Each structure stands twice: as structure tokens, then as C-alpha cells.
Amino acid sequence: MTIRHYLLVALLALVFGFAGAAVWSLSGLGDKHTRAYLLDNPELLPEMADRYQAKQAEERLAQVADEVQVPFPGAVLGNPDGAVTLVEFTDYGCTYCKMSQPEVARLIEQNPDLRVVIREWPIFQGSEEAARMALAAARQGKYEAFHDAMFVLGPPSAASIEKAAQAAALDMDAARRFAASDEASRELAKNMGLAEKLGFSGTPSWVIGGRVLQGAIGYDALQDAVAAARGS
Numbered sequence: 703m704t705i706r707h708y709l710l711v712a713l714l715a716l717v718f719g720f721a722g723a724a725v726w727s728l729s730g731l732g733d734k735h736t737r738a739y740l741l742d743n744p745e746l747l748p749e750m751a752d753r754y755q756a757k758q759a760e761e762r763l764a765q766v767a768d769e770v771q772v773p774f775p776g777a778v779l780g781n782p783d784g785a786v787t788l789v790e791f792t793d794y795g796c797t798y799c800k801m802s803q804p805e806v807a808r809l810i811e812q813n814p815d816l817r818v819v820i821r822e823w824p825i826f827q828g829s830e831e832a833a834r835m836a837l838a839a840a841r842q843g844k845y846e847a848f849h850d851a852m853f854v855l856g857p858p859s860a861a862s863i864e865k866a867a868q869a870a871a872l873d874m875d876a877a878r879r880f881a882a883s884d885e886a887s888r889e890l891a892k893n894m895g896l897a898e899k900l901g902f903s904g905t906p907s908w909v910i911g912g913r914v915l916q917g918a919i920g921y922d923a924l925q926d927a928v929a930a931a932r933g934s
Contacts, residue, residue: 777841
């Protein structure tokens, strides 16, 4: 194996993992013509990485596609009977989630057939209590009011959670009981498990129409994803 071949396999190992590089090297694809082409066109590697990661994401999603779209009762924005479902994994302590909130609101306004399933995934310090109270609000049919107020009043703290709960007119005694319940704990654990299975590394993360997306991708990208899901 030449030095150039070693370098190419090393690059592929970084892109696809060492197992993928070994398969490539032994499969016959690693002949001199293929190597020469890739070495002469290194700009293809990022595209190959993106395609490979997208394929992996699709395979992971196929395993949990039905489960991830079933919301915790009440934790839905937009049209609860909408034909198009967007799933958002979110955290009230996440700056990018806060940035995305008005974009999701605009998306709902522009797409009357859109159902937005919110999955509470508290990964920032101090966010879990806010997520638990959000589930309590969902149980009382006041999820959207709490969700919106929490992002306005955040970041999460005992004071901001209390104010958001009051703004949503929650029954505070019932909300506190549910927030501390095993049912709330199970839901948060379920969301974490789904996020891990989907390969998410942070919030916000999205699932729509057989695709997974990560980060504050902006209104236009979300709208394109909704349109694509509607047409599929």
C-alpha cells in the first residue's frame, strides 16, 4: 500500500469510521483509478460524508419513526389533527431553541395542516424542572401557553418556571405533583432514548417526512422540509 493510499484510507476513516475505510480498501473500490480520482477531487469527501451521515440517519429513523411522532398527551402545537407532522426536540435552556421558537410559530401560521410534536429533552443544566412543568401543563391542556411563556421568561430557574406556570394559569398544586411524578420521569427518559437512537447531539433537533435535521436551521429550511413532507 502506497503512502497516498494510506492517506486516502485515513481520510475515509475520519469520514466513515475505520470499519468503513477497511471495507472500502478491501472491496475493490480502492483500485488505483478510484484512488487517483478521489485524490484529484478531495472536495468530494465532504459531500460523501454528508450523504453517508444522511443515509445513517434515515436508517436510524426507520427504527423509531412511528414512536417519535406520538406526542405526550397535550404536548402539540399547531393543528393536532394535521396531515404533516414536525417533531422538535427542545430545551428551555437552549439559546438556539429560543431563536427557533418564532420560526416554528410562523411555520404553524403559514401551514394550517401542520402538527408540531414537541419532545422535551432537557440537556442543559437547570432545564429539567422546566421540562417537567411543561409536561404538567400539557396534562392540563395548557402546554402552548406555558411553552411560550417559558421561552419569554427564561432561562429556566425556580422563579421563571413559577412565573411561566402562573402565566399559563396552571393549577399549581396539581402541576407540582405531576412534575414530580414517575410518569413525567418516564417521558423524559423516553425522549432521551429517542434522541440517542436518532443520533442527535443537541437541541433543537427535528424529524419530518423521513428526514432528521439538527440545529437552528432557520425558517426557510423548515418550510422546505414541510413542503417536501407534504408532497411525499
